Amino acid sequence: METLTLDAGSNPPTGVASPSKIALFVGNPPRELLIFSGVAIPEWDSKSEFDWEKVVVRLPGTSTEVFQWTSTVSIASITNTDSDFIFAANESWIQVGGDGRLELHVPIGVKGDTSLFSRFSYHVEVLSDPVVSKVSGTIRWNESWGEPTEAAIQGHFSMFKVDAGTWIQIPGASPQFTALAFTNSTSKPVRSSGIWAVSYIIEKVPLGIQLQIIPDLHKSVWNGSPGNPIFTPSRSVTLTPSEPMKVGVDFDMSFQLPPH
C-alpha cells in the first residue's frame, strides 16, 4: 500500500486545510488533553480497481509513548465520472513517529473510472501524562487598575516573570528569595467583562520541595496604577513524583498606593 505523508504542523501546512489545535489540563492530578482537527487533502484517484493508500497526517504535537487517544475521520470531498464508485475511510489510529510527533494514520480506498477521493476531515483527542514537572495558573486584575501596553496585547512582550523558589535564611541578614525555576514567558493578555487575565507555566519545577510562587510585573508593558503590584493570595506548592503538575495556582493583582 502506498503511503502519503501530510503535515498539519509545518508552516504553512502541507496537504492539510484549516488545521487547529487546542490544549487543556483535565483531571487531578492534571493530565494534558490535546485536541486536533483539520481537513486532509490526499487527492487519491482510483486506477479503476478498489485502490488503497495509507495517509499519514503529522500533527502539531508531541507525546510520550504511553498515552490514550480517540480519533474520527469523515469523507469530505469526492468526485466521480459516470461509473460505479466506492469511497472508504473505514478506520484511523494514532501513533508516535520517530521524532516524537503525533501521527494520524488513515487507510483510504477508492474505486471508479474515474473516482477522486480529494479530502477527509479528522478530529483527534490525545490524553497524555505530564512530560515535565509544571506549575501553571492565571494572573487576573480588574481593568480599573490599568491595562497592558499595545505591545503586550499583541504578544510581543510578556507582562510577568513568575518565580518558583524558597526563602533562604542567612545568619545576620534578611531572608533572601532564591528562584529554583521561573518563566519569563506569559500568555497574551485577554479581557472580558472588565477583567484582564494572563496565564503562565513554569516548567522543570523541582520535586519534593515546598516552593513559593511569586509573580512580578514588567512595568515597561503596563499602563496603569503607578504603585507596587500586590499578588494575592500567597501561594506555595510542593510537587511530587506522583503529582508532578499543579494547575490553577492563580493570583489576583492589585496595587499598593501611598496613604493619603
Place this chain on the structure above:
Amino acid sequence: MNQYTEFKEIIDGSIEPEKITNLRTLHLPVRSSTGPANRYVRITGVANDPIDPPWETIGGGPLSFHRGLFIIIVPQEEIEPSDLILGSCVSAGLAQLERDEAVSPADFGIAIDEVSSLTMSSTGHIAIVLKIGYKGDCWMPAISFAADILVYRPSLDNVKQPPVQGSEYVGPGLYSYGLEWEPSEYVVVTMTKRSK
C-alpha cells in the same frame, strides 16, 4: 481571490431549531496550557439542509464546481455573550449525500473543503462557517459536525472587586484606602461602663 462566493446556505438553529438534529453538548471546568481559559465546551450535531440546489444556472453552469459557504448556527446559547473564545477545533463531514442521475451530466462532485471559522454572535449563539462545493445534480442534505471550544469566563474566577478604585487589599475581604476605611465600612464600638 475568495472563490467561495456563488452561494451562502445558512442553517440558523436559533430561528429553526429543527434544522439542527442530534445536538449534544457538554461543558467542563478546565485549565489550558496556552492561555487563561477556564471552560471547555464540546458541541456535536447534524445540520440539515434538504434543498434542491440550482446546479445548472449558477456560476459556470452545469459542468463546473459551484463553491460557497455553509453556515451552521447552533440553536442553544452554549456560551454567554460575555465569554471570550480562546481557541477551537472543528470538524465536519458528510452525513447524507444525494445525487440525481436522471437529468444531470454523468460527472458529479461534492466537497467540504475546509472550516473557515467558528465565532459567537452577540446573543451567544455559536456560528460555524464551512467552505463547500458541489458539481452536477447532487447535494449534501446533512452535514455532521463536532466542535471543541476553549472559553474564558471571568465569572468562574474569584476575582476580588476593589470597593473603591485605588483601594489596597489588606486581607481576605478587607480593603483600605490609605489609612481610612471605605466609607461604607464602619466599626461599631460598644462601650460598657465597668462597675466598680
